[in-house]
Structures are given as C-alpha cells and as structure tokens.
Amino acid sequence: xxxxxxxxxxxxxxxxxxxxxxxxxxxxxxxxxxxxxxxxxxxxxxxxxxxxxxxxxxxxxxxxxxxxxxxxxxxxxxxxxxxxxxxxxxxxxxxxxxxxxxxxxxxxxxxxxxxxxxxxxxxxxxxxxxxxxxxxxxxxxxxxxxxxxxxxxxxxxxxxxxxxxxxxxxxxxxxxxxxxxxxxxxxxxxxxxxxxxxxxxxxxxxxxxxxxxxxxxxxxxxxxxxxxxxxxxxxxxxxxxxxxxxxxxxxxxxxxxxxxxxxxxxxxxxxxxxxxxxxxxxxxxxxxxxxxxxxxxxxxxxxxxxxxxxxxxxxxxxxxxxxxxxxxxxxxxxxxxxx
Amino acid sequence: xxxxxxxxxxxxxxxxxxxxxxxxxxxxxxxxxxxxxxxxxxxxxxxxxxxxxxxxxxxxxxxxxxxxxxxxxxxxxxxxxxxxxxxxxxxxxxxxxxxxxxxxxxxxxxxxxxxxxxxxxxxxxxxxxxxxxxxxxxxxxxxxxxxxxxxxxxxxxxxxxxxxxxxxxxxxxxxxxxxxxxxxxxxxxxxxxxxxxxxxxxxxxxxxxxxxxxxxxxxxxxxxxxxxxxxxxxxxxxxxxxxxxxxxxxxxxxxxxxxxxxxxxxxxxxxxxxxxxxxxxxxxxxxxxxxxxxxxxxxxxxxxxxxxxxxxxxxxxxxxxxxxxxxxxxxxxxxxxxx
DNA sequence: TTGAAAGCGGTACCAA
DNA sequence: TTGGTACCGCTTTCAA
Numbered sequence: 108x109x110x111x112x113x114x115x116x117x118x119x120x121x122x123x124x125x126x127x128x129x130x131x132x133x134x135x136x137x138x139x140x141x142x143x144x145x146x147x148x149x150x151x152x153x154x155x156x157x158x159x160x161x162x163x164x165x166x167x168x169x170x171x172x173x174x175x176x177x178x179x180x181x182x183x184x185x186x187x188x189x190x191x192x193x194x195x196x197x198x199x200x201x202x203x204x205x206x207x208x209x210x211x212x213x214x215x216x217x218x219x220x221x222x223x224x225x226x227x228x229x230x231x232x233x234x235x236x237x238x239x240x241x242x243x244x245x246x247x248x249x250x251x252x253x254x255x256x257x258x259x260x261x262x263x264x265x266x267x268x269x270x271x272x273x274x275x276x277x278x279x280x281x282x283x284x285x286x287x288x289x290x291x292x293x294x295x296x297x298x299x300x301x302x303x304x305x306x307x308x309x310x311x312x313x314x315x316x317x318x319x320x321x322x323x324x325x326x327x328x329x330x331x332x333x334x335x336x337x338x339x340x341x342x343x344x345x346x347x348x349x350x351x352x353x354x355x356x357x358x359x360x361x362x363x364x365x366x367x368x369x370x371x372x373x374x375x376x377x378x379x380x381x382x383x384x385x386x387x388x389x390x391x392x393x394x395x396x397x398x399x400x401x402x403x404x405x406x407x408x409x410x411x412x413x414x415x416x417x418x419x420x421x422x423x424x425x426x427x428x429x430x431x432x433x434x435x436x437x438x439x440x441x442x443x444x445x446x
Numbered sequence: 447x448x449x450x451x452x453x454x455x456x457x458x459x460x461x462x463x464x465x466x467x468x469x470x471x472x473x474x475x476x477x478x479x480x481x482x483x484x485x486x487x488x489x490x491x492x493x494x495x496x497x498x499x500x501x502x503x504x505x506x507x508x509x510x511x512x513x514x515x516x517x518x519x520x521x522x523x524x525x526x527x528x529x530x531x532x533x534x535x536x537x538x539x540x541x542x543x544x545x546x547x548x549x550x551x552x553x554x555x556x557x558x559x560x561x562x563x564x565x566x567x568x569x570x571x572x573x574x575x576x577x578x579x580x581x582x583x584x585x586x587x588x589x590x591x592x593x594x595x596x597x598x599x600x601x602x603x604x605x606x607x608x609x610x611x612x613x614x615x616x617x618x619x620x621x622x623x624x625x626x627x628x629x630x631x632x633x634x635x636x637x638x639x640x641x642x643x644x645x646x647x648x649x650x651x652x653x654x655x656x657x658x659x660x661x662x663x664x665x666x667x668x669x670x671x672x673x674x675x676x677x678x679x680x681x682x683x684x685x686x687x688x689x690x691x692x693x694x695x696x697x698x699x700x701x702x703x704x705x706x707x708x709x710x711x712x713x714x715x716x717x718x719x720x721x722x723x724x725x726x727x728x729x730x731x732x733x734x735x736x737x738x739x740x741x742x743x744x745x746x747x748x749x750x751x752x753x754x755x756x757x758x759x760x761x762x763x764x765x766x767x768x769x770x771x772x773x774x775x776x777x778x779x780x781x782x783x784x785x
Numbered sequence: 786t787t788g789a790a791a792g793c794g795g796t797a798c799c800a801a
Numbered sequence: 802t803t804g805g806t807a808c809c810g811c812t813t814t815c816a817a
Contacts, residue, residue, distance in 0.1 A: 392730060
C-alpha cells in the first residue's frame, strides 16, 4: 500500500518530525539519523503526500495555466516552454482550455483558485478586469501572457506587438510594395498593437494610410483561414488592388493566400504576403510564408520564471512587463527582389 | 482573505459539519438551513479548499497526463479531448511532457503519483513495463494511449494501427500503384501495427512484399520531416523506383514529398503519397496530402471517460481496450484516377 | 539533536 | 436534522 511518514518513523524508532526534517534538508539532524532515514525512504520508495503538505504549508507547488486553445501552435509552444521551466523547479502544471469563451474561462479560473494554485498564468479572453480583481482579492498572483489589458497593473509577458506590425510592414516596403493592406484581428491587445505598428511604419516611410486597405478578420485559429480568405477577396475587389498584405496571424495569411491564388494572381509578384506566428508548417506551403516569429517558447519560459518569482515572494512584487523582440522570418511569399 | 467553512458556520451559528453537508448535497439537512448556508456561501464567494478535501477523501479529483510532446498536433488534440471531458465532470488536468525521454517520463510519473492523481493517462515512451508495475503497486489506475505494450494487461485507447496501414496501402493499390514503399517508424506499437497492415494489404492484393521498399524513419515530429526526406531519397535511388509511398505520419510524409519534388518528380503522377495523422495543415500544402485520420480527439475523449470510470471504481476494473476506426482522408497527393 | 502537541481545512461516523 | 469528535498526512513551534 501507500507508505507514509509514520511508517518510516515506526520502522526506525524515531518520530515523524525527524523524518520530515530529513526530507526537507533541515540542518538539525545528526548525520547518522539522516542516513538511516534516507536509506529506509529509498527502500520503501517513499514519496511524501503533496496534498497533505499543501494543506499545511498553504502552497501546492502547482501553477495553473489557462489558454484559449491548446491545439493552437502558439499556445502549445507557450505551454511547452512553461512546462520546461516548472519541471526543473519541481512545480506541476495544471492546464485548462477556455475555448475562447470568457464565461468558461471564468469557471476554469475559479476551479484553479479552488485547487489553490500558487500562481496563475493566463492568456485571457476576458473583456473586463472584474475576474482579475477576484483573483487579486484571494491574494493569488497571476501573470498575463499574449493579451494585456489597459488599466490593469499586472504582470505581463508577450511580444512587442507594435514592433511586429512595424517590422512586417517595413519589410514589405523594402520589397518595393506601395499599396500595403492589413487584415487585422479583433479588439485584443495584439491586434491593436500590430495595427498601430502597421500604421506607424506606413507614415514613417512616407506612405499614405488608407482605411479601405484595412479589414478585420477573426483571430480564432480555425475560423482564421476562412476569414482571411474572405477578407482577401474583399481587398482584391478594390479599385486599386493592394500589392501586399500583412496578416494578423499565419492562419489568416493562409486563407488570404488561397484567395490570391484563386484570383489567378502570383505570390509574391503581384501580391506579397507576411503573416505572424511562424507556425511550424508555414515553410512547407506551395509558396513558403514570410512571417514574424513571436517567440512563443520564450514567452512561456519568461512567464514561468516570472510566475515562480511571484509565487515565492512573501509580498506581492511590483508588476513587471516583459516584452520580447519579434523576428522577421523572410521566405518566398514576400521576396520580390533578388538578394 | 480566504474564506473557510468555519467562517460560514460561525456567521450562521451552525456547525461546520452542517455546512459541509449542504455543499455536498446531503439529504439530511432542512430546506431552511440549506438556504441560509447557500446564501452565505454565495455572498462570501466561498469555494472549498480542494487540497484539504483531497487529504481526507484520498481523492484529488485530478487526472495526470504524460505525453511525449505537447506541441505535436496529435497529442495536443488528444489533450484537448481529454480536457473537454474532465471539465464537465469537475476534474482537473495536470499535464507533463516527457520530451520523448523515458527517464524524464519516469520522473514525471513519479511526480504525478506524489501529487496523488486519481488516475493517469499515458502516451508512454518506456521500453519496459517496470514503471507500470510501480504505478500498479500504488493502486493508481492508468490508461495507456497511442502506444501499447505486449504482456501488459492495461487499459488502452488508440486507433487500430493495423487498419491504418491496410487502408492506406489498399487505397494506393486502388489508385493503380504497384510498387508501394513504406517509411515506417521506430519500434513502437503504432509503427509495428501500421507496418503489419501494410504487409497484409500487399499480399492480400497479390503484390509482392519487398523489404528494400521499407525504410525506417524517426517518428519524432521535428526529426520526422528530415528523416522522411532522407528516407525518400534512398527509396528514389532504387533500381525500380517506387510509384507510391505510405508514410508512418504526416511529418515524415512532408519530408518525403520534399525529396520527391527535388528529384523533379510529380506527386501523385510519378509517386503517390499517403501520410497519417491528418494534421491541420496537410490540406494546405503545394499538393494537399492524403492521410489517415487517427481520431486524435476521440482518443482523448474515450481515454478520459475510461480513466474516470477506473478512478471511481472501488476495485480495479478489468483492463479494457478501445480501438478506434481510422478514416481515409483522400486528397490530391494520391489521386491518380479521375473520379 | 529530537519529539510532543497543535493544527492546516475539510470529511466520516455516530450519538444526541 | 444537527453537531461533537476523531482523523487524513504532513509541518510548525517550542520544550526537553
């Protein structure tokens, strides 16, 4: 059956306190006693019941993660990054998926709080900050990733979205494109940031911003391809058809590319495309997709480190914002000049 | 601060036992008392401490999942399927990734056992059954997915791999292919099963099995593409070059396709390809990939249901094996006949 | 250096 | 219908 501390204590004729101290490397134990205890622990393959420990220490050594979609490559990579850090530090990871549903997300967060996670990492789909206030009132630290909220002083780890937009757009300008369209995402911070970066880059390079060249797609992954397809169709109907398009993410870019092919146009000669996310398959397409790498794995790693710092601190630590540098991954879909 | 049962009991002048009973829907509580308790619970937004409950009941209401790679679309979808079932039944999901490393996997399993998961779901990379014996000795039920082990009477949920191989091969035969090669995976049960199915289909259709047409690739995802590429190069060098290839998974198929293109050959006219996994992007390739859908989501759902049954049973339930039916997803990479 | 006692926040059992 | 008491397996405190 399951071995408990008291079994070891009884076997050795010492108290449970002694065993407990040995297991946590307390100094006030004689070398000899320590030896004996460790030997027996190994023999019986004893592992302390972490649920019991959690109850008395008030710390579960578990981190809760909520993402909108586990299958989305971005969140999957973030989760993997988090997992790699937690493993090394002896923390467990409880994952739940909100399916992009704010109400479901609230329930998941409630559940994680009831399970007394030491800290939460959230890629949130909330519209308001109410839920975060709830978390704060329970004194549970949390780290937001990917999407941030104005007016909320919280930890945040993400890519610098304005730079994402700027890099993508400037790259297209350098390739000689002049009528650059943008298929943006809905009102989340990444969508807004990338859009701002796009505008900034246009004006900084003496190009006119034209709102007809901006269409809103869906940022959800499955829907992304279809909405990118439709959005691109609309853009291609314009009087002066765009000669390039920067898409909010790679899924949208795939749909857009499909629409361009169907219109009988060439990528990149007639329409150049840049996506965002650097999903693993984007290099294998009919025309490999130029994209902006958003450092998914690094986001996970940084978020996990920050989360553990917050979890271990006696007092709440000052909100920290970590912005990672996006990276251009130039492929065929935007290469108009021989290099 | 955090609300406890005793706070509610004090406020209402009842005992904690009464509160506890109300929360678990015990029948022996007057309607009036129940009302009062529930009202206060709602007011204070009380949620029971599940760590404490776990300690006394011996059940954590958590399921542990170990997969080789979270980013792999197959395992991501399995995880999502599991998650959807657990959420409905009030269970939490602790996920860890073994990175295809058997030793790391053992540690992760140990950790999950120390955290007293009610049941484990494992896509295991172990070579021996030793670890499973350990789990059994602790009386923790577990469900294997994807990879099974001979000589181990355990629960298992996966696709019927022999059928996978047979369906893929028969499809190629129907398309008129006669020299069908196979890039197989390493010695895991899915690799062996698909290989057996491939052989069976060949002989059942009067085709000769030729071991020169079988090459072993790596089943790991990242490595998959490269190893598929190399394996295909070798196959193309054969005297009588194959006119079709069935690949262990879609990653390998991508690499193989690349090698075929580089050799200046046409897919599917000169070499037809079938993969396995139906990864989300396989329909978007230069030549959309025919593949065998291995029911990832259904595997997760079935595994979760079985796991919960096992977790709730008083006594170990008899090992159950659930084999799901693979499905052919025919796309351009194998279409040689007009239909 | 060691251990007795108290208690973490709940649940089970049984008596009132 | 209600609640006192013991206890789940561990840690903390403090006295020996």
